[in-house]
Amino acid sequence: MAKARAKAKAKRVQDLKPPRAADAAAWFKENIALQKKRYAAIVKEQNGLERDRQKWYANFLRIIQTKGFNANGDLRVKIPANLIPKKPKGRSRVVF
Amino acid sequence: MARPHIEPYVELNDPYRAFKVRGFRGCQYKTLSLDVDTGACTLKIRFPGGYRRSPGLSYSDCEIFVLNGTIEAGDALWREGHYCFVPAGVALPAIHVPQGAEALLMFNDAEPNFEESGDSHDRALREAFTSLNGYEDLPWFGLGRVQPSVATGCLSKLLRQDPLTHATTFLYCMVPQFAQDNISYHDCAEESYHIWGTSWMMQFGELPTGGYFWRPPYINHGAFRCRFGTIALGRTDSKLHNYFHYNPWSNPWENLQRAAGQGYRQRPLLYQWEMTDGHNHPHGPADFEEPGYADAASVARLHR
Secondary structure, three states: OHHHHHHHHOOOHHHHOOOOOHHHHHHHHHHHHHHHHHHHHHHHHHHOOHHHHHHHHHHHHHHHHHOOEEEEOOEEEOOOHHHOOOOOOOOOOOOO | OOOOOEEEEEHHHOOOEEOOOOOOOOOEEEEEEEOOOOOOEEEEEEEOOOEEEOOEEOOOOEEEEEEEEOEEEOOEEEOOOEEEEEOOOOOEOOEEEOOOEEEEEEEOOOOOOOEEOOOOOOOOOHHHOEEEEOOOOOOOEOOOOOOOOOOOOEEEEEEEEOOOOOOEEEEEEEOOOEEEOOEEEOOOOEEEEEEEEOEEEOOOEEEOOOEEEEEOOOOOEOOEEEOOOEEEEEEEOOOOOOEEEOOOOOOHHHHHHHHHHHHHHHOHHHHHHHHOOOOOOOOOOOOOOOOOHHHOHHHHHHHO
16 A cells, blocks of 8 residues: 555656755755744744734724624624633733 | 744845746845745745746746736746746746746745756646736635635635645735724635735734735734735635634634634534544545545645
């Protein structure tokens, strides 16, 4: 079974790709490093938005109790106060 | 770890880099996101005026969306808004860019690669080749393409959908003063590039023209606002289902469990079967309509 599957998989063009050339390998390595820096910058920037974000969350929780929550399309459902979630302890995280 | 969560990233703030890879020399690029295991990536690419490339193929499924300028591909003219899905191994004709152009270029399986060839690979899935102008050839779809649905004012055009995984490439727009008051997440990774306009999401703030994200599954996004309108290119790597809720502090693990809980309630027999010992097939269960589906590239890349 495994042999048959391996044979079938070899039919994909993707599996017949020649080994990564030196120029492509250099490009790959360089761009992994650049992406790490970019990711770190995004996390830093997003952490800096925390105060604004907590205000946005508070406004959202107010809107869904008054105007309503978009449950499906334009169908809005007002959420009663006892169902409003409470902020957990600690810093909230939005980039994972 | 595949692609990390890149959100938000505004590429207009960063310079282009010289593209020193065969098939793209003379072009410039910016990497928007990169799979650190396979090299699969989404790039913004700038073709200089006078750029030429011989006919050839890639060993990766590729997608291209022309942002501005005109690309001559053999007898075809790819103008602003043109979209192509080029399956791995399908040879493109000679390319000429007389006046320069910018495009989004996506390699779905591997790092950018090119091999000169006048003919497609004999194992290429030629029938999947797609070429259309997203601005001119398709109407906006104003109703909920997916249920539960986005609010009125978020419209879409389906450019391509993989028949096995329902991975989708689409244009979407938000009308001025669009608002949607819920938090959303999906089972799929989701990607977007803002061609024009600024929208706002409650977690990340404003995403302007040139704004981009690659968001892994189960990550909260929304509520949503758009003041002056936005048009964007979007992609998912598999079927998109909108899970809406209103807890701003739930994390991806809790969201995944909530999604699985919906399966437990709404598809009980399927859930029970999936959870039964001995049914954990690593290559997927048998499908009498698609007996070889596990070997399709679009499926395999989801289960690496």
